[in-house]
Amino acid sequence: MFQNIASLSDRIALSNGTSMPAFGLGVFQVSNEEAPATVRAAVAAGYRLIDTAAVYQNETGTGEGIRDALAENGLKREDLFVTSKVWNHSLSYEGTIAAYERSLRLLGLDYLDLFLIHWPSTGSFEANWKALEDLALAGAVKAIGVSNFHGRHLDELKRFARVMPVVNQIERHPELVQTDLLVRCREEKIVPQAWSPLMQGAVLKHPVVLEMAERYGRSAAQIVLRWDLQTDVALVVRSTKIERLRENAAVFDFALTDEDVERLNALHKGTRTGPDPETFDMNIGFSYEG
Numbered sequence: 428m429f430q431n432i433a434s435l436s437d438r439i440a441l442s443n444g445t446s447m448p449a450f451g452l453g454v455f456q457v458s459n460e461e462a463p464a465t466v467r468a469a470v471a472a473g474y475r476l477i478d479t480a481a482v483y484q485n486e487t488g489t490g491e492g493i494r495d496a497l498a499e500n501g502l503k504r505e506d507l508f509v510t511s512k513v514w515n516h517s518l519s520y521e522g523t524i525a526a527y528e529r530s531l532r533l534l535g536l537d538y539l540d541l542f543l544i545h546w547p548s549t550g551s552f553e554a555n556w557k558a559l560e561d562l563a564l565a566g567a568v569k570a571i572g573v574s575n576f577h578g579r580h581l582d583e584l585k586r587f588a589r590v591m592p593v594v595n596q597i598e599r600h601p602e603l604v605q606t607d608l609l610v611r612c613r614e615e616k617i618v619p620q621a622w623s624p625l626m627q628g629a630v631l632k633h634p635v636v637l638e639m640a641e642r643y644g645r646s647a648a649q650i651v652l653r654w655d656l657q658t659d660v661a662l663v664v665r666s667t668k669i670e671r672l673r674e675n676a677a678v679f680d681f682a683l684t685d686e687d688v689e690r691l692n693a694l695h696k697g698t699r700t701g702p703d704p705e706t707f708d709m710n711i712g713f714s715y716e717g
Contacts, residue, residue: 429659433679435473438508439661441593442616443563445570447508447541449656450676451476453622453663459488459716461667466492468669470500470507473676478596478663480512480545481530484716490534509536510663512545512574513555523558527567533716542568543596547580549708553587560589572596574622575704578611585615594618599660600626601633601651601691602698609660620661625651627700635694639687646674653678654691 429439429449438446452469454462454477462485466477470493479489493507511534513526527542542562544555559571572594573584585591595612599605599621612619625631631647640647652675655662664675683691 429656432656435676436475436506439618441570441618443570443590443593445540445593447570447594447618447661448474448476449661450474450652450678451478451508451510451661451663452672453478453665454485454489455480455483455622455665457483457485457488457665457667459485461485462488463492463495465667467496467499469672470496470502472669472672474672475506476508476510476663478510479534480514480543481526481716482512482514482545486511486530486533486716487535490536494535504537508540509534510541510543511539512543513559514545520554520558523555524562527558527562531567538567538569540569541572541594542570543572543574543592543594544576546575546702546707547573547577547583547704552580552584556584556588563590570594572617575707577704578608580704581611581615581617591615592617594620594661596620596622596663598623598699598701599655600624600630600700601636601654601694602626602630602696604692604695606692606695609658613659618661619659620663621655622663623700624655624662624664626698629700630694633694635690639683639690643681643683645681648675649678650683651691653681653683654688657683657688658692 432449439449452474511530562568563571570593572592574596576595595617636647639650666672
């Protein structure tokens with residue numbers, strides 16, 4: 428799927444006919460105050476996908492950065508792909524629509540490219556998905572998807588969905604390869620997108636990764652991010668440092684051997700840096716920004 432991806436601006440096709448950059452900036456744990464400069468630096472470095480969420484409480488700063496970056500780089504809104512996510516603790520159709528409208532207002536945008544259910548609920552998420560479907564039908568969002576859904580959550584969704592998600596954003600790194608889930612996503616024509624692809628930096632110290640970095644003349648991060656792309660997994664990567672943003676993105680001019688891809692796959696231990704979707708109760712509340 429990703430064989431022809433050669434730059435940050437290159438896009439992959441989604442099942443609903445839209446397209447999405449394969450590699451983007453995630454602003455998880457970026458403060459509202461840091462977000463404008465971070466987004467501006469990323470767009471100046473060539474990033475064209477910006478991923479945020481209501482629970483990150485930085486949509487205002489992210490939106491400011493997007494608007495400034497468009498003006499500074501002579502870009503049009505359609506040149507960027509903007510994702511946000513609903514934290515559906517209300518578990519209602521009306522609550523999801525209100526969350527979308529709040530995110531759009533805080534971002535200061537006319538539409539979102541992708542809107543996701545952030546976590547599968549321990550209850551039903553049928554009303555949430557119906558709201559997302561209606562937003563897409565109305566043209567308020569270009570594409571809809573999910574985040575942190577396992578196979579059984581996709582089974583549940585399939586019972587009532589009029590359309591299936593185009594993206595499933597999941598924790599994925601060499602110690603959490605998620606092979607079965609990747610297979611299931613591809614069966615459903617869902618693009619898997621990795622969050623925490625560097626395992627919050629922990630995997631960069633692994634001897635196998637370090638050996639490859641030395642042999643390829645690349646950073647440890649570049650080895651891991653290239654592995655994702657070669658296994659047809661899209662990425663959102665966080666950094667507030669311009670040097671790191673550029674380094675992370677310099678993964679389009681080399682390739683890992685098939686043997687090295689398999690060596691990285693073999694590092695799987697089931698290690699998570701975030702909650703387990705099978706047990707995490709995302710119905711906890713939080714104070715919305717704005």
